[in-house]
């Protein structure tokens with residue numbers, strides 16, 4: 001019987017099982033001095049907003065919320081009226097994992113599911129869903145939502161994003177990006193944050209902090225400032241306005257300093273690549289989707305998957321039945337290699353049983 005050591009058990013289940021990275025934590029501790037004005041009027045929060053405007057090379061409007069569900073739901077609600085609809089991939093987090101929060105906070109805006117290809121929304125799906133109906137009985141399409149990096153660990157190129165935005169623009173729709181893993185996407189593509197967002201037509205970005213290595217918190221970045229009118233009230237009403245805002249903001253200062261966020265994300269991506277290479281060397285294991293960011297999606301033979309689970313390794317079986325393993329800033333090469341040994345042992349057990 002093989003067993004996973006304690007460190008391996010939860011490490012690959014998600015990129016939110018890791019702790020906060022040192023840069024984030026140091027900045028948090030540094031913020032814990034003296035007195036500061038509350039509700040986001042403090043100096044630290046202002047500094048992070050300015051820093052993000054530098055990072056994105058534009059005069060964007062920034063808000064901080066506690067988690068990704070709030071960031072997505074509130075930003076979509078800001079773009080839509082209750083009778084509107086949002087076109088998203090069928091595997092999108094807003095559709096599958098937010099308990100109806102986008103619909104709830106927008107008072108009824110409906111999500112229209114596009115058939116995704118390897119996690120990405122094909123531009124042609126936008127036209128199809130818009131032109132499907134134009135009558136009064138159909139919720140009026142208003143926004144296209146894309147996830148970068150996608151729920152299947154793939155990454156849109158600037159050109160792919162531009163094609164989505166162009167299809168959206170032709171239909172009169174705005175573009176929302178769920179960037180829970182935006183840092184991984186930027187690190188993977190090696191282009192600028194601007195190129196993967198507003199320059200490719202994105203109007204509002206939910207910029208992930210938690211999975212990147214903050215203790216908690218996400219930023220909502222409006223590139224079209226007209227869309228953020230009254231957003232502050234929306235956050236307050238939804239219980240997302242932190243009174244000690246500096247604690248939500250400060251960790252950002254730490255990771256944005258000297259591009260630590262992109263170095264950490266690049267490391268997570270490299271660990272995923274190592275894991276993907278190792279797993280696909282095992283007999284009969286194939287990638288379910290290309291490994292382009294920090295997630296590995298593989299088709300594991302059921303017996304091997306069961307043995308890994310019995311050994312105590314937690315992982316999700318995902319869209320299309322693939323096993324998902326996530327890497328984070330804290331994943332080490334040694335941990336990846338130990339997981340690979342366990343996987344190899346699971347295969348050995350399977351061979352003996354056959």
Ligand SMILES: *Cc1c(COP(=O)(O)O)cnc(C)c1O
Pocket residue numbers: 067068069070093094147150151178180210211
């Ligand atoms: C994790 C994640 C979120 C945020 O989820 P919360 O648990 O609400 O913080 C949003 N989108 C995607 C694609 C995610 O993976």
